[in-house]
Amino acid sequence: MELIKLGSTAPNFSLEDNHDKIINLSNYRGKKVLLSWHPLAWTPVCTDQMRSLENNWDNLQSLNTIAFGLSVDAQPCKKAWATAIVLNNLSILSDFWPHGKVTQDYGLFIQNDGISERANIIIDENGIVKWVKVYPMSQLPDINEVFQALSNI
Template structure:
């Protein structure tokens, strides 16, 4: 399974989010999209990662960017977790079935664990991957780095 690379077309998907809506990547043409993978809901670093996206919602809007949280957790779990975190704007997507299919398409699935790597993938308004960063599992992605990359796109 090869990690998605800068310059690759981003694989399209349709996944259910915490708001009971199906999110299609192709619907966001003309906007940048941040796909922010976290290994599993209900864990401390993943919680901080999703809160950082929610807390920077206005910054993302100013940069014409839609942030989306991603993991292989089931949608009911994502819905309750998002409610517990008071995520009002952020959509967190459930790549549960077929298990981790989108995560596999992006080369971020960890077969032996059945989870994803922690990663950020930035996609431009034409659907092309512009930045990819994979983090150690226990490392919180630096939201300021993400915003800086976006401001230079």
């Protein structure tokens, strides 16, 4: 499994979110999309990562960007977690079944652990991968770095 390459077309997907909606990546053409992978719900750094996206929702919108959190957790788990950590705007997507399929398509699945890397991928308005960053598991992604990348796309 190889990490997705800059300049490649982002693989389309249809995944259920914490609001019981099916999110199709292709429906967001015309907007930049931030896909923010977190290894597992209910863990401290993952919680901070998703709260950072929620807390910066308006800033992301001002950059014509929609953000999605992704992990291999089941949708009922994602829904309960989103309620517990008060995610009102952010959609967090369940890549549960087939287990980690979308995560594998983007080259972020850790086979031995059955989870994803911690990563951010930015897709431009035409569906092209423009920025990829994989973080150490214990590191909270820097939201300002994401804003800098978005402003350069």
